[in-house]
Amino acid sequence: MRKGKNMLEIKNLHVKLEEEDKQILKGVDLTVEAGKVHAIMGPNGSGKSTLSYVLSGREGYEVTEGSATLLGEDLLEMDPEERAALGIFLAFQYPVEIPGVGNMTFLRTAVNAQRKARGEEEISSTDFLKLVREKAKSLKIDAEMLKRPVNVGFSGGEKKRNEILQMAMLEPKLCILDETDSGLDVDAMKLVSDGVNALRDEGRGFLVITHYQRLLDHIKPDVVHIMADGRIIKTGGPELALEVEQNGYADLLAEAQ
Amino acid sequence: MSAILSRSIKTKPSAARTTATEARLGAMTAGATAGWSVTAREAALARVQSMGLPQPRDEYWRFTRPQSLVQAEAPAAALFDAGEAPVFDEIDRVKIVFIDGVFSAADSDPLELAGVTIERLAEATSDIHWAKDLYGVLEERGQDPVERPLAALNTWAATDGVLIRVSAKAEKPVNLIYRHESETSDAMLHHVIKLEEGAELTLLENGPAAARFNKVLEVDVADEARFHHVRTQGRDHERRAATHIFARLGRESLFKSFTLTANGVMTRNEAVIELLGDDAMAHVAGACMGDGREFHHDDTVFVTHDALNCESRQVFKKVLRNGATGVFQGKILVKEGAQKTDGYQISQSLLLDGDSTFLAKPELEIYADDVACSHGSTSGAIDEEAIFYLRSRGVDASTAQDLMTIAFLAEALDEIEDEALREALLERLTGWLERRRG
Ligand SMILES: Nc1ncnc2c1ncn2[C@@H]1O[C@H](COP(=O)(O)OP(=O)(O)OP(=O)(O)O)[C@@H](O)[C@H]1O
């Protein structure tokens, strides 16, 4: 038996678009253990974001085969908010702007919604404020940004930092980071990585989707997967990311044929 | 020549219009037969007779059926107990209560407020009164270029209302509270407010007024005076209401009016604002929530710029579901010489299902060359991307929808300057949304 408990288990997952006859995931097998960081790399359009959306419950996809469980529970039957309460968190590749909803209101509503779903008490205003300030400070998110509507007028990098702030506030069990490094300057990349690393512990798993080795210098993965055309075509250690960085995907793709 | 002709020719009342008008007038009497208001009332009656009451095919009533507001008999409306405290209960204010359109001294506070004189229209019967220069006068100004016969009808027949003269900064708001206790009441109220130079008043209105309600509010805002108006319409599910605000603004004055509407079956709120002094500012805004096929809400606004460097804003937002209908007719008229006008108008609806309807007619008419005016009207569904984003953070679907709904209405609510009032309305809004959760 492996030491870490299986956090996320995806078996033979097939997903097509609901609206059209287009198969995107064609049999994904992937297991993330508690305490581990798994990275997924792969060419554009290979299905990485689709996988992250399907895990978090976005509409528009149809699972035609296979399963996905978190902590032994069937994810695919749950509403997005139930998955969130169970512990799934997706840091979006393209965080959504919500005009009219203040960032603080948003954070507080989310934190309390999850607490409520787990039968816990609401967080007090003072505790909440203290917590947000502390986490925001370490991500260099200033008070003014917290007051603004969610992601509205945020720069690309600010949006990504805001995703990590939400993650830090919600303390999920499985963190899915979809290209959180894109759009970040070198210093921000360090901040974000520190934020992620601070959350690493025995009870938490990570699925880090990225195109670049650089992020993985900061967030050291235990396992690296290569996804192509809707499948995991190769799994290895951190050295696999280095290989991709140097040689691209051509050899790996050829190998998988 | 032909242009002048076409302007001066009035459409003669059609036979159907005349019959409907006579039926209505026959069922009513003048609001007063002696005292200072008689001349204005008689003139108003003559206006009604020459214009005739609105008929279904009138251009200004293209989106709203005037029938139930015009007909001789008021359709009955069931009484409704909301089982919650009135919206402004937490606000320190002077309460003036009207039950089915009749002032109730027993339920009202003493009509006393420093720097303000408040009188009941029905009791202000002397031959000379300051209100003589305003009663029906602003209404009559507002009949050009678009006729508003229901307002003239009100000037003729209104029996009650308040006359408020403000000579200083009022230290607390005046709250007109309406109560509906008779299922068949057909009420008309006419309020006149005069703000003298530099004076300031906040007027609050809330509560169901009657089975059918016709209200006129005339507001004269002198130089450097400030008027804030916040009202709610709700709680009465079968409400039929036609309300008019006529306002005239002097130099460097401010006029702000906000209305929150829910429920009811037929509501037409007209606002007619004239900016006559330089550097004046007028904001008219509304948020409306409509649920069900019966619901019809119409905001009709006409803002005239006739001075230099004035600003006007019209911000109207409607949330419609289950087959509800929302209407917006808004116009900005910039007269010749009204340079540096800054006019803004936005009307938007959030359609929560494919069944609901939003009809909008935004208009600009500009006769000055150095102005900045913009208008926009949109109608759209809720942003599903944003809903998913919220749900992915653990927020349940109905809370997510409510958050988005409130966010959509925020630009209108932000027009309320006073934070306590804004909060009171937000609470009302949240409660309404919560009660409608599926
Ligand atoms: N809603 C959709 N409609 C049409 N095509 C879609 C939709 N969602 C995904 N796809 C297609 O599915 C494929 C996989 O998309 P996905 O976004 O998952 O790729 P990705 O691996 O995240 O790519 P990238 O590295 O560019 O972010 C692409 O070809 C994409 O165009």
Ligand SMILES: [Mg+2]
């Ligand atoms: Mg992607």
